[in-house]
Amino acid sequence: VTADGDETDAPTSVRETVGRRTSRGQRSVAELTERAQSGEPRAVARLISLVEDASPSLREVAERLAPHTGRAQIIGLTGAPGVGKSTSTSALLTGLRQAGKRVGVLAVDPSSPFSGGALLGDRVRMQEHATDADVYIRSMASRGHLGGLAWATPQALRVLDAAGCDVILIETVGVGQSEVDVAGLADTTVVLLAPGMGDGIQAAKAGILEIGDVYAVNKADREGADQVVRDLRSVINLGARDGVWRPPIVKTVAQTGEGVDDLMEAIEKHRAHLEETGELSARRRRRARREIEAIALTTLRERFGDLGGHADLESLGAEVAAGRLDPYAAADRLLAAL
Numbered sequence: 004v005t006a007d008g009d010e011t012d013a014p015t016s017v018r019e020t021v022g023r024r025t026s027r028g029q030r031s032v033a034e035l036t037e038r039a040q041s042g043e044p045r046a047v048a049r050l051i052s053l054v055e056d057a058s059p060s061l062r063e064v065a066e067r068l069a070p071h072t073g074r075a076q077i078i079g080l081t082g083a084p085g086v087g088k089s090t091s092t093s094a095l096l097t098g099l100r101q102a103g104k105r106v107g108v109l110a111v112d113p114s115s116p117f118s119g120g121a122l123l124g125d126r127v128r129m130q131e132h133a134t135d136a137d138v139y140i141r142s143m144a145s146r147g148h149l150g151g152l153a154w155a156t157p158q159a160l161r162v163l164d165a166a167g168c169d170v171i172l173i174e175t176v177g178v179g180q181s182e183v184d185v186a187g188l189a190d191t192t193v194v195l196l197a198p199g200m201g202d203g204i205q206a207a208k209a210g211i212l213e214i215g216d217v218y219a220v221n222k223a224d225r226e227g228a229d230q231v232v233r234d235l236r237s238v239i240n241l242g243a244r245d246g247v248w249r250p251p252i253v254k255t256v257a258q259t260g261e262g263v264d265d266l267m268e269a270i271e272k273h274r275a276h277l278e279e280t281g282e283l284s285a286r287r288r289r290r291a292r293r294e295i296e297a298i299a300l301t302t303l304r305e306r307f308g309d310l311g312g313h314a315d316l317e318s319l320g321a322e323v324a325a326g327r328l329d330p331y332a333a334a335d336r337l338l339a340a341l
């Protein structure tokens with residue numbers, strides 16, 4: 004469903020319309036953002052689509068949303084494929100709804116060029132929440148646009164934040180190698196592990212022990228869960244220091260909801276820790292810096308792309324090929340032409 008539907012009451016100022024890209028939308032950004040803020044699901048969906056499509060109207064969207072952001076608690080879930088991220092997200096969603104929270108869910112798949120597909124299974128898993136008016140579930144994929152999801156994901160988070168979500172759960176596949184580094188996006192990052200998934204700890208050691216604020220050993224109904232907990236604990240204890248957050252380890256069976264209360268409690272403790280130490284605002288400032296950087300880099304890349312056929316490049320190429328100029332100096336000259 005998109006928010007393009009009824010257009011009878013839409014203002015018609017050309018300057019304020021959401022671009023000519025939409026076939027019949029022509030709804031003003033002002034109205035769209037207002038509706039999103041009041042929690043209208045179709046407006047929220049439409050705004051996230053604008054983000055995904057890198058719409059030119061995003062500038063205005065961002066400007067209008069900015070004063071209404073910074074309230075949501077952002078919880079990231081990450082871990083190897085199939086470890087139970089979506090099932091855990093759904094279980095957390097149930098718990099958060101019982102606590103009366105309005106919740107946004109963003110499932111990000113950097114490897115997929117399209118939404119849907121791999122995320123279809125998630126929709127099935129999330130179905131029980133599909134009709135809940137206080138839940139927004141959205142999947143995002145890169146669609147191959149410039150800059151990929153590096154800047155798009157934080158913008159989608161902003162939309163959900165401004166739409167009044169108390170909590171946003173964001174699920175991404177993989178650790179470290181991912182284009183969308185969930186640890187850079189979330190207030191609290193939950194890393195999921197599970198028994199019987201190869202040499203999980205060894206494989207993950209390199210990256211995960213730096214990013215997990217909370218560890219969930221999921222599929223605790225399976226043999227080997229206690230061993231995963233023991234291994235993980237010994238590695239965490241190795242790096243433990245006084246005054247530094249020591250990530251708790253929680254056992255869960257996401258399918259049945261077992262242990263999910265403990266997981267919520269661990270997340271809340273971490274949240275309290277962030278607030279007490281001032282780390283919450285430090286993380287948010289860091290996040291904002293990365294966001295600015297991603298947008299600036301995307302803009303640069305776009306401009307640079309335009310220079311691909313630039314006359315300077317033609318002549319510089321000739322100079323370098325002939326050995327009259329080194330490629331670094333040539334690159335400097337090209338950049339100076341930006």
Ligand SMILES: Nc1nc2c(ncn2[C@@H]2O[C@H](COP(=O)(O)OP(=O)(O)OP(=O)(O)O)[C@@H](O)[C@H]2O)c(=O)[nH]1
Pocket residue numbers: 082083084085086087088089090091176221222223224225255256257258259
């Ligand atoms: N036995 C058991 N199976 C589980 C548990 N949690 C999830 N599963 C199953 O594990 C499979 C993968 O779960 P998902 O939640 O899709 O895992 P995911 O990490 O989101 O997977 P991707 O998004 O593909 O990376 C599904 O068949 C789940 O039903 C659990 O606690 N115990």
Ligand SMILES: [Mg+2]
Pocket residue numbers: 088089090125174
């Ligand atoms: Mg999933």
